[in-house]
Amino acid sequence: EAQVTQNPRYLITVTGKKLTVTCSQNMNHEYMSWYRQDPGLGLRQIYYSMNVEVTDKGDVPEGYKVSRKEKRNFPLILESPSPNQTSLYFCASSFGPTQEYEQYFGPGTRLTVT
Amino acid sequence: SQQGEEDPQALSIQEGENATMNCSYKTSINNLQWYRQNSGRGLVHLILIRSNEREKHSGRLRVTLDTSKKSSSLLITASRAADTASYFCATEDRDDKIIFGKGTRLHILP
Numbered sequence: 001e002a003q004v005t006q007n008p009r010y011l012i013t014v015t016g017k018k019l020t021v022t023c024s025q026n027m028n029h030e031y032m033s034w035y036r037q038d039p040g041l042g043l044r045q046i047y048y049s050m051n052v053e054v055t056d057k058g059d060v061p062e063g064y065k066v067s068r069k070e071k072r073n074f075p076l077i078l079e080s081p082s083p084n085q086t087s088l089y090f091c092a093s094s095f096g097p098t099q100e101y102e103q104y105f106g107p108g109t110r111l112t113v114t
Numbered sequence: 115s116q117q118g119e120e121d122p123q124a125l126s127i128q129e130g131e132n133a134t135m136n137c138s139y140k141t142s143i144n145n146l147q148w149y150r151q152n153s154g155r156g157l158v159h160l161i162l163i164r165s166n167e168r169e170k171h172s173g174r175l176r177v178t179l180d181t182s183k184k185s186s187s188l189l190i191t192a193s194r195a196a197d198t199a200s201y202f203c204a205t206e207d208r209d210d211k212i213i214f215g216k217g218t219r220l221h222i223l224p
Contacts, residue, residue: 004156035214042216043157043202058211090156099145099206105156 002027004106006091012112013081021076021109023091031094032074033058033103034066036087043090048098049074081113118146118203118215126221133190135218137203138183146179146186147204151217157202160188190220198222 004025013019025032033048035058045058049068063085065077074093078085088110092103121136137146145164149157163170163179163186170177176189190197200217207213 040216043214045211045213048211059213088154092157097210098212099143099147099204099210100162102147102159102162103149103157103212105158107156108154110154 002104004091004093004104006089006106006109008109009107010110012114014114015082016080019078019081019111021078021089021091021111023074023076023106024072025074025091025093025104026072027093027095027104028071029093029095029104030071031096031098031101031103032068033092033094033098034064034074034076035090035092036060036085037090037108038087046076046089050097081111083113085111086113087111118205118213120201120203120215120218122218123216124219124221126223127193128223129193129195131193133193133197133220133222135188135201135220137186137188137205137215139186139203139205140184141208142181142184143205145206147212148175148177148186148188149202149204149214151200151202153199160201193220193222195222195224 034046047066049055091106094101094103118139147162148160151157174191179186202217204214
């Protein structure tokens with residue numbers, strides 16, 4: 001089944017404790033993105049990747065890192081999480097540029113930083 | 115930067131009625147997409163309409179695009195309880211990055 005998976009689905013952590021949210025897709029998609037969704041602010045892009053070893057900043061990249069060592073995986077790293085990073089995070093993938101191709105979204109990761 | 119903005123923010127209608135939501139954007143675009151999100155879950159792509167298209171259908175969905183007014187509408191006909199969700203339009207900004215609006219929350223009343 002074609003899908004995007006994220007882990008963990010729920011995470012409660014403390015300020016400053018490094019964490020990684022994994023994302024994997026099995027559709028051989030070139031493009032992958034990370035978004036955060038906050039009430040009243042909608043969906044905002046954090047980082048995106050057009051291919052292996054190619055990543056670029058989205059609208060809200062501060063406090064986040066990503067890597068794309070393999071085509072199928074695109075982990076999101078929070079080196080020193082802060083409470084303002086409490087949010088619902090989504091990974092997404094697409095065959096090509098996101099403005100031209102439909103994106104497939106993962107189920108989301110709800111992160112709480114205390 | 116806010117590109118696409120949906121209107122209304124929230125909409126409640128009776129099951130069986132048609133639901134219409136609108137999206138306005140600021141800069142010229144190549145494509146506009148609509149997505150649906152069930153509560154707390156990932157977005158699901160509904161339809162993509164290109165700038166040279168005026169109308170597109172998919173099942174009970176009808177999307178229109180008016181590039182002169184920089185607006186699009188999503189019509190859901192004969193609504194069902196399962197249509198209860200948030201609906202987002204997505205366009206590209208000046209840097210060709212995709213931007214999502216804040217969404218319209220649709221509630222179908224039994």
